Amino acid sequence: MNAKRACDLMIVNGYVLSLDRERRVYPSGAVAIDGAHIVAVGREQDLAASHAPRRTLDARGAVVHPGFIDAHVHIVHGTCRGIFGDRPQPGAPGVNFADWKADVTPEDENAATAFAGLEMLRNGFTCFVEPGSVFDSDAVAAACESVGVRAMLAGCYLWDQIEIMSTLGKLDSKRMYERAPASLDRSLRELGKELHRNRDPESLVRGYVAIYGLGTASDELERAGKKLADEHKVAFHQHDGYTPESHAADRARLGKTRLARLMELGVVGANSALVHMNLIDDSDVPDLLKTGATLVWSPHAYFGLGSAATLRPKIPHLYKRGMNVALAVDGTMDIRIGEAAAGAFALARQEGVAIEPEDLIEMQTIRAAKSAGMERELGSLEPGKRADIVVRSAEAAETYPAVNPVHQLALMAREGSADTVIVNGQIVLRGGRSTRLDDMAVLAEVKASVKRRMSRLGLVPNLAWPVVN
Numbered sequence: 001m002n003a004k005r006a007c008d009l010m011i012v013n014g015y016v017l018s019l020d021r022e023r024r025v026y027p028s029g030a031v032a033i034d035g036a037h038i039v040a041v042g043r044e045q046d047l048a049a050s051h052a053p054r055r056t057l058d059a060r061g062a063v064v065h066p067g068f069i070d071a072h073v074h075i076v077h078g079t080c081r082g083i084f085g086d087r088p089q090p091g092a093p094g095v096n097f098a099d100w101k102a103d104v105t106p107e108d109e110n111a112a113t114a115f116a117g118l119e120m121l122r123n124g125f126t127c128f129v130e131p132g133s134v135f136d137s138d139a140v141a142a143a144c145e146s147v148g149v150r151a152m153l154a155g156c157y158l159w160d161q162i163e164i165m166s167t168l169g170k171l172d173s174k175r176m177y178e179r180a181p182a183s184l185d186r187s188l189r190e191l192g193k194e195l196h197r198n199r200d201p202e203s204l205v206r207g208y209v210a211i212y213g214l215g216t217a218s219d220e221l222e223r224a225g226k227k228l229a230d231e232h233k234v235a236f237h238q239h240d241g242y243t244p245e246s247h248a249a250d251r252a253r254l255g256k257t258r259l260a261r262l263m264e265l266g267v268v269g270a271n272s273a274l275v276h277m278n279l280i281d282d283s284d285v286p287d288l289l290k291t292g293a294t295l296v297w298s299p300h301a302y303f304g305l306g307s308a309a310t311l312r313p314k315i316p317h318l319y320k321r322g323m324n325v326a327l328a329v330d331g332t333m334d335i336r337i338g339e340a341a342a343g344a345f346a347l348a349r350q351e352g353v354a355i356e357p358e359d360l361i362e363m364q365t366i367r368a369a370k371s372a373g374m375e376r377e378l379g380s381l382e383p384g385k386r387a388d389i390v391v392r393s394a395e396a397a398e399t400y401p402a403v404n405p406v407h408q409l410a411l412m413a414r415e416g417s418a419d420t421v422i423v424n425g426q427i428v429l430r431g432g433r434s435t436r437l438d439d440m441a442v443l444a445e446v447k448a449s450v451k452r453r454m455s456r457l458g459l460v461p462n463l464a465w466p467v468v469n
């Protein structure tokens with residue numbers, strides 16, 4: 001009889017969703033992990049015969065899946081929950097959301113990232129793609145490493161023509177342009193600022209290339225971004241197709257859509273991701289389908305436009321025609337991490353397109369990994385991939401009646417249903433709590449940070465009902 005292969009850890013008694021090429025599911029499954037990598041996935045009886053783990057972790061019949069990846073989240077922006085809304089801000093009516101974004105210190109960014117990182121783990125997310133909207137990336141990276149969540153970072157607000165921002169309302173801010181000036185020189189200098197992180201393959205924080213997009217980049221900046229991403233074999237991201245106003249302004253300026261221009265420039269390829277794409281002209285669809293690019297779908301950003309009556313979403317249709325689509329929350333001011341799937345499901349139904357629970361899981365695992373340029377390392381449970389694994393709770397009510405665990409996971413599972421989370425082979429969440437940090441200390445820190453930020457900007461709680469002290 002052959003000797004069993006030793007390994008560090010084996011997850012046993014799991015309902016394992018592999019997301020491998022055949023999308024195999026093992027109802028009595030196991031995953032063997034050695035160091036930072038997965039070494040075997042399959043039926044428990046087979047792995048028990050072939051591997052000798054030093055430790056085992058009993059999933060108690062619960063779902064085991066690859067860590068979810070949010071393909072686009074402004075990680076520090078969730079801290080302004082409840083501060084800005086449809087009512088004018090009573091403390092400082094002239095201060096908008098972009099002013100808030102610009103007035104941030106490294107301590108605030110560290111606190112906000114730790115807070116968001118914990119929320120991610122608790123919702124079964126192990127990785128996020130940050131689109132270049134943090135000012136002190138080292139403070140953000142340090143928070144990611146301490147929480148134990150994986151991140152992709154890019155240079156900060158890379159843009160060199162911001163006239164179009166005047167069409168974007170609350171995203172337009174003088175403070176922001178003072179802090180992140182629109183400049184080709186600055187943008188070219190910072191384009192590859194985060195790529196040094198890729199020299200350490202064990203780092204949880206990696207670099208990629210992103211520019212802000214939405215018509216804020218010259219042709220030269222667009223080309224330089226794509227070239228650098230190609231040279232370093234990383235993803236190239238930008239926002240595009242966001243609001244009808246910016247889409248129309250771009251069209252008037254260019255005599256064609258921005259997407260047509262980007263495709264002409266050769267910057268939309270297999271490693272490119274276009275974020276939002278609420279507007280895609282029919283005339284651009286045939287060329288777009290040939291690019292192999294990813295569309296990053298953020299349903300709540302679409303809902304937030306209030307344009308449902310006139311703006312029919314194209315992404316679910318393009319997914320059905322073979323485009324890679326990844327889900328994202330974009331910002332978490334009014335929603336929580338992990339809610340993009342339910343939004344996408346509802347929006348696709350409204351469009352009359354059947355986006356199934358399996359599709360939603362793919363858009364947060366293997367397809368999101370492709371959008372991040374990480375498909376060789378993340379996105380599925382397969383030998384050789386990084387051990388980024390979520391074990392759901394066998395007790396969480398939202399995982400029942402458990403007739404169709406994929407349906408439950410895609411549409412019901414939220415915070416509280418993730419029991420154990422493993423990132424890079426390390427258990428970072430156990431029993432729904434951080435194994436590394438004092439959860440309550442993280443919450444206290446973010447509360448203190450937000451209080452300081454509100455005081456700096458003169459903001460007060462935006463409460464409609466009379467408060468009786």
Ligand SMILES: [Zn+2]
Pocket residue numbers: 072074131239275330
């Ligand atoms: Zn965004």
